[in-house]
Amino acid sequence: MPMHSTSRQLWREVQVFDGLVQLDEAMNVLVAGGRIAGLWPAREFDEALAQDAVEAGRGGVMTPGLVDCHTHLVYAGNRAGEFEQRLEGVSYAEIAKAGGGILSSVRATRAASEDELIAASLPRLDALLTDGVTTVEIKSGYGLTLVDELKMLRVARRLGQLRPVRVVTTLLGAHALPPEYAGRADDYINLVCEQMIPTAAAEGLADAVDVFCEGIAFSPAQCRRVFEAARAHGLALKAHAEQLSNLGGSALAARYGALSADHVEYLDEAGVRAMAEAGTVAVLLPGAFQVLRETQLPPIDLLRQHGVPMAVASDANPGTSPICMPTLMAHLACTLFRLTPREALTGMTAHGARALGLPELGRIAVGAPADLCLWDIRQPAELAYAVQAGRLRQRVFKGIVSHDRGGISHAY
Numbered sequence: 001m002p003m004h005s006t007s008r009q010l011w012r013e014v015q016v017f018d019g020l021v022q023l024d025e026a027m028n029v030l031v032a033g034g035r036i037a038g039l040w041p042a043r044e045f046d047e048a049l050a051q052d053a054v055e056a057g058r059g060g061v062m063t064p065g066l067v068d069c070h071t072h073l074v075y076a077g078n079r080a081g082e083f084e085q086r087l088e089g090v091s092y093a094e095i096a097k098a099g100g101g102i103l104s105s106v107r108a109t110r111a112a113s114e115d116e117l118i119a120a121s122l123p124r125l126d127a128l129l130t131d132g133v134t135t136v137e138i139k140s141g142y143g144l145t146l147v148d149e150l151k152m153l154r155v156a157r158r159l160g161q162l163r164p165v166r167v168v169t170t171l172l173g174a175h176a177l178p179p180e181y182a183g184r185a186d187d188y189i190n191l192v193c194e195q196m197i198p199t200a201a202a203e204g205l206a207d208a209v210d211v212f213c214e215g216i217a218f219s220p221a222q223c224r225r226v227f228e229a230a231r232a233h234g235l236a237l238k239a240h241a242e243q244l245s246n247l248g249g250s251a252l253a254a255r256y257g258a259l260s261a262d263h264v265e266y267l268d269e270a271g272v273r274a275m276a277e278a279g280t281v282a283v284l285l286p287g288a289f290q291v292l293r294e295t296q297l298p299p300i301d302l303l304r305q306h307g308v309p310m311a312v313a314s315d316a317n318p319g320t321s322p323i324c325m326p327t328l329m330a331h332l333a334c335t336l337f338r339l340t341p342r343e344a345l346t347g348m349t350a351h352g353a354r355a356l357g358l359p360e361l362g363r364i365a366v367g368a369p370a371d372l373c374l375w376d377i378r379q380p381a382e383l384a385y386a387v388q389a390g391r392l393r394q395r396v397f398k399g400i401v402s403h404d405r406g407g408i409s410h411a412y
Contacts, residue, residue: 065372144173281354282308342380345384
Protein backbone atom coordinates (compact mmCIF):
# COMPACT_ATOMS: atom_id res chain seq x y z
CA MET A 1 0.00 0.00 0.00
CA PRO A 2 1.17 3.58 -0.55
CA MET A 3 2.52 5.22 2.57
CA HIS A 4 0.24 8.24 2.58
CA SER A 5 -3.34 8.47 1.37
CA THR A 6 -4.34 11.52 3.42
CA SER A 7 -5.53 14.53 1.43
CA ARG A 8 -3.16 17.02 3.16
CA GLN A 9 0.59 16.45 3.42
CA LEU A 10 3.41 18.81 4.29
CA TRP A 11 7.07 18.69 3.36
CA ARG A 12 9.27 20.96 5.46
CA GLU A 13 12.56 22.72 4.80
CA VAL A 14 13.21 21.30 1.36
CA GLN A 15 15.43 22.84 -1.28
CA VAL A 16 13.17 23.21 -4.31
CA PHE A 17 14.00 23.00 -8.01
CA ASP A 18 10.65 24.02 -9.46
CA GLY A 19 11.23 22.68 -12.98
CA LEU A 20 12.85 25.87 -14.25
CA VAL A 21 14.99 27.30 -11.45
CA GLN A 22 16.23 26.49 -7.97
CA LEU A 23 14.40 28.56 -5.37
CA ASP A 24 16.64 30.69 -3.18
CA GLU A 25 15.74 29.33 0.26
CA ALA A 26 14.35 26.28 2.02
CA MET A 27 10.62 25.87 1.39
CA ASN A 28 7.59 24.20 2.91
CA VAL A 29 5.38 22.44 0.36
CA LEU A 30 1.74 21.55 1.08
CA VAL A 31 -0.14 18.98 -1.00
CA ALA A 32 -3.91 18.57 -0.87
CA GLY A 33 -6.23 16.57 -3.08
CA GLY A 34 -3.42 15.39 -5.31
CA ARG A 35 -2.23 18.91 -6.16
CA ILE A 36 0.27 21.40 -4.80
CA ALA A 37 -1.77 23.60 -2.47
CA GLY A 38 0.94 25.90 -1.14
CA LEU A 39 4.62 26.80 -1.38
CA TRP A 40 6.21 29.06 1.25
CA PRO A 41 9.68 29.96 2.53
CA ALA A 42 10.10 27.77 5.61
CA ARG A 43 11.17 30.71 7.79
CA GLU A 44 7.91 32.56 7.03
CA PHE A 45 5.56 29.59 7.38
CA ASP A 46 2.34 30.13 9.33
CA GLU A 47 1.87 26.98 11.40
CA ALA A 48 -1.89 27.41 11.22
CA LEU A 49 -1.57 26.25 7.61
CA ALA A 50 -0.26 22.88 8.82
CA GLN A 51 -3.43 22.05 10.71
CA ASP A 52 -4.61 18.51 9.92
CA ALA A 53 -1.63 17.99 7.56
CA VAL A 54 0.66 14.99 7.93
CA GLU A 55 4.37 15.80 7.90
CA ALA A 56 5.50 13.69 4.96
CA GLY A 57 9.17 14.65 4.77
CA ARG A 58 11.84 17.10 5.86
CA GLY A 59 15.06 18.30 4.28
CA GLY A 60 16.64 17.15 1.02
CA VAL A 61 16.03 18.44 -2.49
CA MET A 62 12.57 18.34 -4.03
CA THR A 63 12.07 18.30 -7.78
CA PRO A 64 9.05 17.65 -9.95
CA GLY A 65 8.60 14.01 -10.81
CA LEU A 66 10.82 13.26 -13.78
CA VAL A 67 9.23 13.12 -17.23
CA ASP A 68 10.76 10.62 -19.65
CA CYS A 69 9.27 11.94 -22.88
CA HIS A 70 10.81 9.45 -25.36
CA THR A 71 11.00 5.69 -24.77
CA HIS A 72 10.51 2.46 -26.67
CA LEU A 73 9.92 0.52 -23.47
CA VAL A 74 7.70 -2.27 -24.85
CA TYR A 75 9.60 -4.91 -26.80
CA ALA A 76 10.74 -8.51 -26.70
CA GLY A 77 14.25 -9.93 -27.08
CA ASN A 78 17.49 -7.95 -27.02
CA ARG A 79 20.19 -6.85 -29.43
CA ALA A 80 23.38 -7.49 -27.50
CA GLY A 81 24.85 -9.15 -30.59
CA GLU A 82 24.45 -5.92 -32.57
CA PHE A 83 26.14 -4.04 -29.74
CA GLU A 84 29.15 -6.29 -30.31
CA GLN A 85 28.96 -5.74 -34.08
CA ARG A 86 29.05 -1.98 -33.70
CA LEU A 87 32.07 -2.26 -31.44
CA GLU A 88 33.73 -4.26 -34.20
CA GLY A 89 33.11 -1.44 -36.68
CA VAL A 90 29.78 -2.25 -38.32
CA SER A 91 27.60 0.86 -38.61
CA TYR A 92 24.02 1.20 -37.40
CA ALA A 93 22.87 1.74 -41.01
CA GLU A 94 24.72 -1.38 -42.21
CA ILE A 95 23.13 -3.49 -39.50
CA ALA A 96 19.68 -2.18 -40.45
CA LYS A 97 20.20 -2.87 -44.15
CA ALA A 98 21.21 -6.45 -43.33
CA GLY A 99 17.88 -7.09 -41.60
CA GLY A 100 19.01 -6.33 -38.08
CA GLY A 101 18.36 -3.25 -36.02
CA ILE A 102 14.71 -2.40 -35.62
CA LEU A 103 13.60 -5.42 -37.67
CA SER A 104 15.33 -7.76 -35.23
CA SER A 105 13.15 -6.38 -32.45
CA VAL A 106 10.13 -6.56 -34.74
CA ARG A 107 10.51 -10.31 -35.18
CA ALA A 108 10.77 -10.92 -31.43
CA THR A 109 7.93 -8.55 -30.57
CA ARG A 110 5.56 -9.99 -33.14
CA ALA A 111 6.13 -13.45 -31.65
CA ALA A 112 5.38 -12.32 -28.09
CA SER A 113 1.97 -12.27 -26.45
CA GLU A 114 0.65 -9.27 -24.55
CA ASP A 115 1.34 -10.99 -21.25
CA GLU A 116 4.89 -11.82 -22.34
CA LEU A 117 5.45 -8.19 -23.32
CA ILE A 118 4.10 -7.04 -19.96
CA ALA A 119 6.50 -9.38 -18.15
CA ALA A 120 9.44 -8.17 -20.26
CA SER A 121 8.58 -4.47 -19.93
CA LEU A 122 7.75 -4.19 -16.23
CA PRO A 123 11.36 -4.45 -15.01
CA ARG A 124 12.34 -1.65 -17.38
CA LEU A 125 9.47 0.50 -16.19
CA ASP A 126 10.32 -0.24 -12.57
CA ALA A 127 13.87 0.93 -13.17
CA LEU A 128 12.54 4.27 -14.41
CA LEU A 129 10.25 4.64 -11.41
CA THR A 130 13.01 3.97 -8.89
CA ASP A 131 15.01 6.73 -10.60
CA GLY A 132 12.24 9.28 -10.16
CA VAL A 133 10.01 9.04 -13.24
CA THR A 134 6.33 9.86 -12.73
CA THR A 135 5.37 10.34 -16.40
CA VAL A 136 6.66 8.23 -19.27
CA GLU A 137 5.95 8.21 -22.99
CA ILE A 138 5.93 4.74 -24.56
CA LYS A 139 6.04 4.24 -28.33
CA SER A 140 4.96 1.32 -30.46
CA GLY A 141 7.00 0.64 -33.60
CA TYR A 142 8.23 -2.93 -33.16
CA GLY A 143 5.07 -4.53 -34.55
CA LEU A 144 4.67 -2.92 -37.99
CA THR A 145 1.35 -4.66 -38.61
CA LEU A 146 -2.03 -3.37 -37.54
CA VAL A 147 -2.49 -6.22 -35.05
CA ASP A 148 0.98 -5.96 -33.53
CA GLU A 149 1.10 -2.17 -33.28
CA LEU A 150 -2.23 -2.20 -31.44
CA LYS A 151 -0.90 -5.00 -29.23
CA MET A 152 2.04 -2.85 -28.20
CA LEU A 153 -0.18 0.13 -27.46
CA ARG A 154 -2.51 -2.00 -25.33
CA VAL A 155 0.50 -3.25 -23.38
CA ALA A 156 1.66 0.33 -22.80
CA ARG A 157 -1.79 1.29 -21.49
CA ARG A 158 -1.80 -1.77 -19.19
CA LEU A 159 1.60 -0.80 -17.77
CA GLY A 160 0.06 2.47 -16.63
CA GLN A 161 -2.61 0.50 -14.78
CA LEU A 162 -0.12 -1.81 -13.10
CA ARG A 163 2.20 0.86 -11.72
CA PRO A 164 1.78 4.34 -10.17
CA VAL A 165 2.89 6.24 -13.26
CA ARG A 166 1.31 8.34 -15.99
CA VAL A 167 1.79 6.64 -19.37
CA VAL A 168 1.49 8.59 -22.62
CA THR A 169 1.26 6.38 -25.71
CA THR A 170 2.58 7.12 -29.18
CA LEU A 171 1.87 5.18 -32.36
CA LEU A 172 5.15 4.78 -34.26
CA GLY A 173 3.94 2.62 -37.13
CA ALA A 174 6.26 4.57 -39.45
CA HIS A 175 9.36 3.34 -37.62
CA ALA A 176 10.82 1.01 -40.26
CA LEU A 177 9.75 -0.73 -43.44
CA PRO A 178 8.72 -4.31 -42.59
CA PRO A 179 10.26 -7.04 -44.76
CA GLU A 180 6.93 -8.03 -46.31
CA TYR A 181 6.74 -4.51 -47.78
CA ALA A 182 10.26 -4.45 -49.21
CA GLY A 183 10.30 -2.11 -52.20
CA ARG A 184 6.76 -0.91 -51.42
CA ALA A 185 7.23 1.81 -48.87
CA ASP A 186 4.29 3.88 -50.15
CA ASP A 187 1.99 0.88 -49.76
CA TYR A 188 3.13 0.49 -46.17
CA ILE A 189 2.49 4.17 -45.49
CA ASN A 190 -1.02 3.56 -46.85
CA LEU A 191 -1.43 0.92 -44.13
CA VAL A 192 -0.20 3.33 -41.45
CA CYS A 193 -2.45 6.16 -42.61
CA GLU A 194 -5.58 4.23 -43.56
CA GLN A 195 -5.67 1.51 -40.89
CA MET A 196 -3.23 1.98 -38.01
CA ILE A 197 -3.93 5.63 -37.24
CA PRO A 198 -7.74 5.48 -37.56
CA THR A 199 -7.99 2.31 -35.47
CA ALA A 200 -5.61 3.47 -32.75
CA ALA A 201 -7.50 6.76 -32.53
CA ALA A 202 -10.93 5.11 -32.49
CA GLU A 203 -9.90 2.69 -29.74
CA GLY A 204 -8.25 5.40 -27.65
CA LEU A 205 -4.91 3.62 -27.68
CA ALA A 206 -2.68 6.46 -28.92
CA ASP A 207 -2.17 9.99 -27.68
CA ALA A 208 0.24 10.91 -30.49
CA VAL A 209 1.77 9.69 -33.74
CA ASP A 210 5.50 9.60 -34.47
CA VAL A 211 7.53 9.02 -37.63
CA PHE A 212 11.17 8.18 -38.38
CA CYS A 213 12.23 10.64 -41.08
CA GLU A 214 15.55 9.24 -42.25
CA GLY A 215 17.25 7.65 -45.25
CA ILE A 216 16.98 4.18 -43.68
CA ALA A 217 13.32 4.78 -42.81
CA PHE A 218 10.85 7.16 -44.49
CA SER A 219 11.08 10.19 -46.75
CA PRO A 220 9.74 13.65 -45.88
CA ALA A 221 6.94 13.15 -48.39
CA GLN A 222 5.91 9.90 -46.71
CA CYS A 223 6.15 11.48 -43.26
CA ARG A 224 3.95 14.34 -44.46
CA ARG A 225 1.21 11.85 -45.30
CA VAL A 226 1.44 10.37 -41.80
CA PHE A 227 1.25 13.82 -40.21
CA GLU A 228 -1.84 14.66 -42.25
CA ALA A 229 -3.57 11.43 -41.26
CA ALA A 230 -2.71 11.90 -37.59
CA ARG A 231 -3.95 15.47 -37.60
CA ALA A 232 -7.18 14.39 -39.28
CA HIS A 233 -7.80 12.01 -36.39
CA GLY A 234 -7.01 14.52 -33.67
CA LEU A 235 -3.70 13.01 -32.57
CA ALA A 236 -0.63 14.99 -31.57
CA LEU A 237 2.51 14.79 -33.72
CA LYS A 238 6.14 13.92 -33.01
CA ALA A 239 9.14 13.04 -35.18
CA HIS A 240 12.43 11.18 -35.06
CA ALA A 241 14.40 13.60 -37.20
CA GLU A 242 17.94 14.59 -38.16
CA GLN A 243 19.51 11.67 -36.28
CA LEU A 244 21.77 10.38 -39.05
CA SER A 245 21.40 13.04 -41.75
CA ASN A 246 19.55 16.26 -42.50
CA LEU A 247 16.38 15.61 -44.48
CA GLY A 248 14.48 18.57 -43.07
CA GLY A 249 12.26 16.38 -40.94
CA SER A 250 12.34 18.72 -37.96
CA ALA A 251 11.24 21.72 -40.03
CA LEU A 252 8.51 19.57 -41.60
CA ALA A 253 7.31 18.47 -38.19
CA ALA A 254 7.31 22.08 -36.98
CA ARG A 255 5.21 23.18 -39.95
CA TYR A 256 2.59 20.64 -38.86
CA GLY A 257 2.71 21.90 -35.27
CA ALA A 258 4.49 18.86 -33.85
CA LEU A 259 5.06 18.71 -30.12
CA SER A 260 8.68 17.69 -30.62
CA ALA A 261 11.45 16.71 -32.97
CA ASP A 262 13.73 14.12 -31.37
CA HIS A 263 17.46 13.33 -31.77
CA VAL A 264 18.21 16.38 -34.01
CA GLU A 265 21.98 15.87 -34.21
CA TYR A 266 22.05 17.03 -37.85
CA LEU A 267 19.55 19.86 -37.37
CA ASP A 268 20.48 23.07 -39.20
CA GLU A 269 19.62 26.69 -38.43
CA ALA A 270 16.63 26.70 -40.77
CA GLY A 271 15.21 23.77 -38.85
CA VAL A 272 15.94 25.46 -35.53
CA ARG A 273 14.14 28.61 -36.69
CA ALA A 274 11.12 26.59 -37.81
CA MET A 275 10.96 24.84 -34.44
CA ALA A 276 11.25 28.13 -32.57
CA GLU A 277 8.40 29.66 -34.57
CA ALA A 278 6.16 26.63 -33.97
CA GLY A 279 7.05 26.09 -30.32
CA THR A 280 8.30 22.59 -31.13
CA VAL A 281 10.52 21.07 -28.43
CA ALA A 282 13.92 19.58 -29.28
CA VAL A 283 14.23 16.25 -27.47
CA LEU A 284 17.87 15.35 -26.85
CA LEU A 285 18.73 11.67 -26.53
CA PRO A 286 22.30 11.36 -25.25
CA GLY A 287 21.96 7.65 -24.53
CA ALA A 288 21.65 6.81 -28.22
CA PHE A 289 24.42 9.28 -29.04
CA GLN A 290 26.72 7.48 -26.61
CA VAL A 291 25.79 3.90 -27.53
CA LEU A 292 26.15 4.60 -31.25
CA ARG A 293 29.40 6.50 -30.60
CA GLU A 294 28.17 9.40 -32.69
CA THR A 295 30.32 12.48 -33.24
CA GLN A 296 27.80 14.95 -34.70
CA LEU A 297 26.55 17.00 -31.74
CA PRO A 298 23.09 18.57 -31.69
CA PRO A 299 23.27 22.33 -32.35
CA ILE A 300 22.92 23.29 -28.68
CA ASP A 301 24.09 26.88 -29.11
CA LEU A 302 21.62 27.47 -31.95
CA LEU A 303 18.79 25.98 -29.91
CA ARG A 304 19.67 28.30 -27.03
CA GLN A 305 20.04 31.30 -29.33
CA HIS A 306 16.59 30.82 -30.83
CA GLY A 307 14.91 29.88 -27.56
CA VAL A 308 13.92 26.33 -28.53
CA PRO A 309 13.05 24.33 -25.39
CA MET A 310 15.36 21.34 -24.93
CA ALA A 311 14.01 18.18 -23.33
CA VAL A 312 16.18 15.24 -22.29
CA ALA A 313 14.93 11.65 -22.40
CA SER A 314 16.24 8.11 -22.03
CA ASP A 315 15.22 6.74 -25.46
CA ALA A 316 15.12 3.39 -23.61
CA ASN A 317 15.13 0.81 -26.39
CA PRO A 318 16.75 -2.55 -27.18
CA GLY A 319 19.20 -1.39 -29.82
CA THR A 320 20.60 2.09 -29.45
CA SER A 321 19.88 3.07 -25.84
CA PRO A 322 19.30 0.01 -23.63
CA ILE A 323 19.44 2.27 -20.57
CA CYS A 324 16.65 2.84 -18.05
CA MET A 325 18.28 5.44 -15.79
CA PRO A 326 17.05 8.98 -16.47
CA THR A 327 19.51 10.62 -14.08
CA LEU A 328 22.32 9.09 -16.13
CA MET A 329 20.81 10.88 -19.13
CA ALA A 330 21.03 14.16 -17.25
CA HIS A 331 24.72 13.45 -16.65
CA LEU A 332 25.33 12.56 -20.31
CA ALA A 333 23.43 15.62 -21.51
CA CYS A 334 25.91 17.71 -19.55
CA THR A 335 29.11 15.81 -20.35
CA LEU A 336 28.39 14.98 -24.02
CA PHE A 337 26.14 17.86 -25.12
CA ARG A 338 27.46 20.53 -22.70
CA LEU A 339 24.10 21.38 -21.17
CA THR A 340 24.24 22.97 -17.76
CA PRO A 341 22.82 20.90 -14.88
CA ARG A 342 19.87 23.28 -14.71
CA GLU A 343 19.17 22.83 -18.43
CA ALA A 344 19.39 19.06 -18.08
CA LEU A 345 16.97 18.97 -15.14
CA THR A 346 14.58 21.37 -16.85
CA GLY A 347 14.81 19.04 -19.85
CA MET A 348 13.65 16.14 -17.70
CA THR A 349 10.86 18.07 -15.99
CA ALA A 350 9.20 21.19 -17.42
CA HIS A 351 10.44 20.80 -21.00
CA GLY A 352 9.94 17.04 -21.00
CA ALA A 353 6.32 17.64 -20.05
CA ARG A 354 5.97 20.26 -22.77
CA ALA A 355 7.26 17.72 -25.32
CA LEU A 356 4.24 15.58 -24.41
CA GLY A 357 1.75 18.42 -24.59
CA LEU A 358 1.31 18.34 -20.78
CA PRO A 359 2.62 21.74 -19.64
CA GLU A 360 1.03 21.57 -16.18
CA LEU A 361 3.37 18.66 -15.34
CA GLY A 362 7.08 18.97 -14.59
CA ARG A 363 6.59 21.98 -12.30
CA ILE A 364 6.37 22.67 -8.59
CA ALA A 365 3.79 25.44 -8.57
CA VAL A 366 0.55 26.04 -6.74
CA GLY A 367 -2.22 24.17 -8.55
CA ALA A 368 0.07 21.78 -10.38
CA PRO A 369 -0.37 18.02 -10.00
CA ALA A 370 1.59 16.73 -7.01
CA ASP A 371 4.07 14.56 -8.93
CA LEU A 372 7.21 15.05 -6.86
CA CYS A 373 10.58 13.55 -5.96
CA LEU A 374 12.50 14.08 -2.75
CA TRP A 375 16.20 13.33 -3.12
CA ASP A 376 18.95 12.74 -0.55
CA ILE A 377 21.23 15.39 -2.02
CA ARG A 378 22.21 18.95 -1.08
CA GLN A 379 21.71 20.71 -4.41
CA PRO A 380 19.85 19.83 -7.63
CA ALA A 381 23.06 19.82 -9.72
CA GLU A 382 24.10 16.62 -7.94
CA LEU A 383 21.52 14.68 -9.97
CA ALA A 384 23.46 15.50 -13.14
CA TYR A 385 26.90 15.54 -11.55
CA ALA A 386 27.02 12.02 -10.11
CA VAL A 387 25.86 8.72 -11.60
CA GLN A 388 24.56 7.07 -8.46
CA ALA A 389 21.51 4.94 -7.77
CA GLY A 390 19.62 5.07 -4.50
CA ARG A 391 19.36 8.84 -3.97
CA LEU A 392 15.57 8.92 -4.32
CA ARG A 393 14.07 9.16 -0.84
CA GLN A 394 10.44 9.63 -1.83
CA ARG A 395 8.49 9.49 -5.05
CA VAL A 396 5.05 11.11 -5.02
CA PHE A 397 2.51 10.43 -7.76
CA LYS A 398 -0.77 12.37 -7.78
CA GLY A 399 -0.20 13.29 -4.16
CA ILE A 400 0.43 9.74 -2.92
CA VAL A 401 3.85 8.62 -1.76
CA SER A 402 4.38 5.48 -3.80
CA HIS A 403 8.05 5.04 -2.93
CA ASP A 404 9.41 5.82 0.52
CA ARG A 405 12.84 4.48 1.37
CA GLY A 406 12.90 3.60 5.02
CA GLY A 407 9.12 3.67 5.26
CA ILE A 408 6.39 1.57 3.70
CA SER A 409 7.19 1.26 0.02
CA HIS A 410 4.87 0.58 -2.85
CA ALA A 411 5.87 -2.75 -4.40
CA TYR A 412 6.93 -1.82 -7.91
